[in-house]
Amino acid sequence: MARCSRPTWRTGERVDAVTARTVRLGGGEVLEADVVVLGVGATPNVELAEAAGLLVDDGVVTDEHFATSHPDVYAIGDVASTLHTGRGEAVRVEHWDDAVRQGEAVASVLLGQDAAYDWEPYFFTDQYDLGMEYVGHGSGDDDVVVRGELDDGAGDGEFIVFWQRDGVVTAAMNVNIWDVQDDLRALVGQEVSAERLADPNVELADLA
Ligand SMILES: Cc1cc2nc3c(=O)[nH]c(=O)nc-3n(C[C@H](O)[C@H](O)[C@H](O)COP(=O)(O)OP(=O)(O)OC[C@H]3O[C@@H](n4cnc5c(N)ncnc54)[C@H](O)[C@@H]3O)c2cc1C
Missing domain, CATH: 3.50.50.60 (FAD/NAD(P)-binding domain)
Incomplete structure (x- = not known):
């Protein structure tokens, strides 16, 4: 994996069988594999x-x-x-x-002080040549707005994704664009039109 520049993503596929050296997809296609890594998510240990x-x-x-x-x-x-x-x-x-x-x-x-869970969740991650930061807590049901060009696989993607529910920004993620987290954090919880979010001519700092 570490030697790959980019993997090829095959979404919506069913896996029918895995052997030591192959993976057979639902449509019958057989892929050769040196190693098969199974990702099944995580659940809290309660x-x-x-x-x-x-x-x-x-x-x-x-x-x-x-x-x-x-x-x-x-x-x-x-x-x-x-x-x-x-x-x-x-x-x-x-x-x-x-x-x-x-x-x-x-x-x-x-210690008796008044602290509470009052900040927007944040994470960073690097996936191959894509570095990203995410702030907020979006949902799969939210509307998605993209500012910039979505990465086309060539590794030159620089864009920002916003999640919105009822016009309110629930989360934002900057990809290969840096030093914008303060602006994005300020937008979470704000009502902003999708047109303005997507418009690169509107400064991020002017959106809130
Ligand atoms: C592969 C991977 C990649 C990740 N990448 C990112 C990333 O890029 N960015 C990001 O923000 N986050 C990332 N995370 C998530 C991040 O690591 C976790 O959110 C963070 O470690 C949570 O800290 P924690 O202390 O809550 O839990 P943990 O770090 O899981 O610590 C819990 C500890 O409790 C111990 N424990 C569990 N049950 C018991 C028990 N009964 N008795 C005693 N000890 C017990 C466990 O052994 C463990 O040491 C990643 C996580 C994984 C697994």
Whole structure:
């Protein structure tokens, strides 16, 4: 994988069989493979919390101060489904930045200070020659708006993607464009027309 410049993505395919050296797709096509890597997603490891009697619902349920249903137990990070103050709903994300910030916030709570889950989730990732940062918490049902040219596989893609629900920006991701996170973060939660979001002639800082 590391030697590949870019993989070829085959979406919407069913895998019928995997052998030591081949993968047979639903349509009968057989692909040769040196190594087959199976990605099946991740689920929170909540057995211990359940056994302890904590409320669990897609993770260990906490209030906005990271307190679980037991007064002496707090939960943060990937395993926690935490009430987000801005969204008014539970959010459970698997982001490094959130795990770090929640650790700092729960330490403040334990010291008697008033800290809450009130920031927009953020992650960064590099996929081959695409570097990206994402802020917010979009959903697969949201409308998607692209500013710039979507990457065409040549590796020259520089673009920003916005997710919107009822005209309100729920998340934004910059790809191979840098130093725009402050502007994108300011847009999350704002109502902005899709036309303006997509228009490269409108400065990001002027959208909010
Ligand atoms: C392959 C991969 C790539 C990723 N890439 C990115 C990325 O590019 N950007 C990004 O933002 N995030 C990324 N993440 C997510 C990021 O790593 C996690 O969000 C972050 O590590 C969560 O921290 P955590 O402390 O909540 O959980 P973890 O880091 O999973 O730590 C939980 C710890 O608890 C231990 N544990 C579990 N059960 C028990 C038990 N019963 N008793 C004692 N110990 C227990 C586990 O062994 C583990 O050490 C990636 C994750 C993976 C797996």
